Amino acid sequence: MKSFGGSVLFLNRPDINTDEIIPAKYLTEIEREALKPYLFEDLNLDGFVPNRDIPGHEVIVSRANFGCGSSREHAPWALEANGIRLVIAESFARIFHQNMFNCGLLAVELPAEAIERLFKEYAHRATVAAADVARSVLAVRTDDHAEEIPFTLAEFDRALVEAGGWLEYANARY
Amino acid sequence: MGKTVAEKIFDTHVVDRPAQDVWILRLDAVFCHEITTPTAILDLMRKGRDQVFDPSKIKAVIDHVTPAKDSNTALQGKILRDWVRRHQITDFFDVGRNGVCHVLFPEQGFVRPGYAVIMGDSHTCTDGAFGAFTPGVGTTDLAVGILKGVGAFRTPRTMKITLVGRLRPGVFAKDVILSIIGRIGMNGATHRIVEFDGPVVADMNMDARMTLCNMTVEAGGTCGICYPDKITADYLWEFIRGGYPDPAAAAAAFHQWWPDPDAVYEEVVVHDVSNVEPVTTFGWKPDNVKPVRAMQGTPIDQVFIGSCTNGRLDDLRSAASVLRGRKIHPHVRAIVCPTTPKIYAQALAEGLIQIFLDAGCCVTNSTCGPCLGMSTGVLAEGEVCASTSNRNFNGRMGRGGMVHLMSPATAAASALAGHIQNSELFNG
Numbered sequence: 001m002k003s004f005g006g007s008v009l010f011l012n013r014p015d016i017n018t019d020e021i022i023p024a025k026y027l028t029e030i031e032r033e034a035l036k037p038y039l040f041e042d043l044n045l046d047g048f049v050p051n052r053d054i055p056g057h058e059v060i061v062s063r064a065n066f067g068c069g070s071s072r073e074h075a076p077w078a079l080e081a082n083g084i085r086l087v088i089a090e091s092f093a094r095i096f097h098q099n100m101f102n103c104g105l106l107a108v109e110l111p112a113e114a115i116e117r118l119f120k121e122y123a124h125r126a127t128v129a130a131a132d133v134a135r136s137v138l139a140v141r142t143d144d145h146a147e148e149i150p151f152t153l154a155e156f157d158r159a160l161v162e163a164g165g166w167l168e169y170a171n172a173r174y
Numbered sequence: 175m176g177k178t179v180a181e182k183i184f185d186t187h188v189v190d191r192p193a194q195d196v197w198i199l200r201l202d203a204v205f206c207h208e209i210t211t212p213t214a215i216l217d218l219m220r221k222g223r224d225q226v227f228d229p230s231k232i233k234a235v236i237d238h239v240t241p242a243k244d245s246n247t248a249l250q251g252k253i254l255r256d257w258v259r260r261h262q263i264t265d266f267f268d269v270g271r272n273g274v275c276h277v278l279f280p281e282q283g284f285v286r287p288g289y290a291v292i293m294g295d296s297h298t299c300t301d302g303a304f305g306a307f308t309p310g311v312g313t314t315d316l317a318v319g320i321l322k323g324v325g326a327f328r329t330p331r332t333m334k335i336t337l338v339g340r341l342r343p344g345v346f347a348k349d350v351i352l353s354i355i356g357r358i359g360m361n362g363a364t365h366r367i368v369e370f371d372g373p374v375v376a377d378m379n380m381d382a383r384m385t386l387c388n389m390t391v392e393a394g395g396t397c398g399i400c401y402p403d404k405i406t407a408d409y410l411w412e413f414i415r416g417g418y419p420d421p422a423a424a425a426a427a428f429h430q431w432w433p434d435p436d437a438v439y440e441e442v443v444v445h446d447v448s449n450v451e452p453v454t455t456f457g458w459k460p461d462n463v464k465p466v467r468a469m470q471g472t473p474i475d476q477v478f479i480g481s482c483t484n485g486r487l488d489d490l491r492s493a494a495s496v497l498r499g500r501k502i503h504p505h506v507r508a509i510v511c512p513t514t515p516k517i518y519a520q521a522l523a524e525g526l527i528q529i530f531l532d533a534g535c536c537v538t539n540s541t542c543g544p545c546l547g548m549s550t551g552v553l554a555e556g557e558v559c560a561s562t563s564n565r566n567f568n569g570r571m572g573r574g575g576m577v578h579l580m581s582p583a584t585a586a587a588s589a590l591a592g593h594i595q596n597s598e599l600f601n602g
Contacts, residue, residue: 015360015459019567020558021382023322024546028239028246030216030253041567069567070546071296072210073312094365094396095296098326101259102314156193156326166326166534167217170318174190174198 001162004086004106005130005139006058010123013045016062017069018096020044022078024070035074036081041090054082059129061118062089066107076103086131088138090115101157102166106131108138108151133161176434179399180330180367182306183431187290195329199307199569202289204319206234207275210294212253214317227260227323233284234258235267237275238542239549273514273540276300276388276482281514283413287402287431292316292325295563296391297482303383304410305402305431307367310391330368333441337374339448344597346492347382348484348581350374351389353450356463358443364394366440369433374447375400380409381488388483389564392460402428419530449500454580454598456561458568466584469594475557477502477589478571479582480511480538481545484562487517490581493562494526496586496600497533503592508535509544509551533559535589547572 020043022035029035040050060066062080066089067075076099079087087100088108100107108131110118123144129140131151138149153161163169177185183199187230190198192199204227206214211234226232234254242248251269258266267278276297285291287305292298294316301308319325335354353361368390375383378400387398400406407414407424418424452466478491479485490512502508510530512518518540521527530537538544544551545563553559553575561586566577578594587597 017567019546019565019570023569024548025552027548028244028250030212030246030250032213042567042573044568045494052477065364065394068364069296069391069565071294071298071310071312073213073294073314076312091361091364091396095312099312102312116294137558152323154193154195156196159192166314167221167321170324170326171193171221171223174318174322174324 001083001133001164003034004133006083006128007056008059008061008122008127008129009054009057010119011045011060011062012119012123013117014063015065016043016069017065018072018075019069021067021075021102027072027074032077035078039078039082058083058085060084060087061115062087063115064090066092068093071095073099073103076100076105079161080105088129101160104161106133106161110149110151114149133158176436178330178332178433178437178439179305179369179431180307180332180597183288183290184330184564186288189324192252197327197329198324199290199327201292201319201323201325203231203233203284203291204316205275205279205291205298206232206254206292206316207238207295208236208250208254208308209238210313210316210356212250214294214313214320215253215257217317218321223321226263226320229263231323232263232320233279234261234263235272235275235278237272237540240272240539240541242267243549271515274482274485277486277513277517280304280384283410283514286410287406292319297388299391299395299397300384300482302397302399303380303387304406305399305428308397328365331365331440332368332369333443334369334371334439335373335443335445336372337370337445337447338372339374339446341374341447342451344452344583345447345450346581346583347378347385349450349453350447351386352453352455352463352579354445355389355393356453358393358446360393360459362393362463363390366395367397367399368395369399371401376403379405379488381486384486385483392564401432407475431534452581452584454578454584454594455566456578458566460566460579466594466596467578469578470596472578472594473558474506474560474588474593476551476553476559477506477508477585478544478551478559478561478563479497479585480513481542481563482513483564484582485511485513487520489562490517490521490526493582493586494529496583496597497590498529498532500600501592502534502589506589506592508589509538510543511536511538511544513540515540544571546570560585560594
């Protein structure tokens with residue numbers, strides 16, 4: 001199983017689509033690592049500068065319907081190529097959500113109020129978050145504050161994360 | 175308790191239930207294109223599992239960038255070609271015989287009522303127009319589909335959208351689906367299958383039903399579904415004639431893939447199309463929908479008529495009826511893309527291609543290219559496109575470009591006017 005934690009990048013907008021996560025013109029790359037420089041190149045978010053804002057972050061916190069649009073698994077690949085293996089959001093589009101777990105990555109849904117509170121209390125300061133999959137708990141901390149937030153993980157999603165992805169799971173079972 | 179269409183398909187395809195809410199389904203077909211499949215092929219090769227579950231059930235096409243535009247896309251094509259030859263996959267559509275997957279594969283009779291089909295492409299939802307369960311998936315799901323012939327899906331949740339009323343002249347399936355997305359929102363059908371029913375759908379031909387189902391993913395939907403009937407049977411007749419005495423008998427047999435009268439839906443939306451007028455999008459989200467008249471006069475640089483949403487014969491006829499005998503605006507370039515060679519040939523035979531050429535349009539080979547800014551029609555920063563495609567996301571057709579989604583008739587009228595324009599002006 002992969003590890004899920006690190007410095008948090010807050011993306012304060014709903015409906016961040018997979019074209020924004022990785023534009024289609026880069027889908028001509030067949031190796032995942034080649035996607036690294038292009039993550040969020042077209043993200044429509046005021047003040048966001050990919051080269052400046054992405055490095056050093058391993059966790060994303062965002063709003064509703066994260067990963068909507070195209071089915072491209074290049075979206076989670078581009079995230080992982082940049083060291084981001086955990087996305088926390090109010091909700092996810094179906095295919096993106098499935099792709100994350102299929103890659104052995106973690107997409108954690110939290111209620112709107114919990115997401116709102118994360119933005120309010122943490123978005124303006126350096127924050128670290130880590131997911132403990134076994135306990136279904138997110139540990140969130142800053143220099144002077146720490147808390148634990150429980151989350152729910154579907155049984156099958158947990159099995160995929162533990163197996164390292166859907167291909168590994170299916171290969172062993174079907 | 176009665177069952178929805180998806181519940182019936184799940185019941186007949188289930189091979190395992192690894193968790194209470196998860197169904198492993200046997201797949202009737204796995205569709206592949208050159209953008210999302212090569213990585214799946216390489217992953218399988220790296221794991222020493224370069225195998226396919228059944229070559230006769232795998233269909234492959236090169237459609238996103240065709241012919242190849244550079245070394246990367248040439249390599250993607252080569253990986254796919256080498257793979258189909260290695261595994262004797264005979265339903266492979268290479269340059270010259272290729273078309274946009276969600277138009278080509280139904281046209282080839284590969285989608286049938288009651289099927290479960292996956293493809294590594296979100297607009298696979300289009301194929302549900304045949305009464306099938308056809309979710310788009312990512313590359314790993316595709317790899318498992320190729321290797322094992324199965325896919326994992328959540329217990330289906332279905333919403334029903336009942337279309338009633340009468341379509342006004344100049345209003346098409348594209349306006350209907352955009353008006354629905356505008357109403358329910360781009361998250362309005364997430365994790366749900368959308369059944370389209372009602373008299374308006376019953377009257378629609380397969381081209382229009384595919385347009386409707388194509389954009390269900392723009393509301394977050396898993397796939398659209400239309401009930402398979404005589405229109406479906408007529409469309410598929412050349413492929414199914416061995417199995418039934420006539421199309422009416424086929425339609426009667428298809429009835430098993432209709433929902434039960436007491437099927438349970440999460441939500442039922444009744445949408446009166448009598449009130450729908452020609453619409454277009456503004457901004458970066460497909461649920462930002464406005465009447466064309468409210469956007470009229472917005473200057474445009476490019477028009478794109480094509481894509482898996484609106485590049486079928488009916489769409490080309492609709493655009494040609496507006497363009498016939500007229501010239502497009504001198505400041506506009508219009509790209510017309512018939513989405514399969516068969517559609518291209520039919521458009522040629524009907525004189526539609528001549529109408530496009532006379533009007534000053536560029537008619538391209540069948541490709542997905544312009545819709546997602548991959549080839550043959552990329553926008554420059556600050557440029558605006560009136561497009562019959564399905565996504566107006568930021569940068570979708572080229573970095574810094576703006577896309578307004580609309581019907582082929584409205585796109586054609588806009589090409590003539592040089593700005594967003596209702597097609598009424600050009601009728602007759």
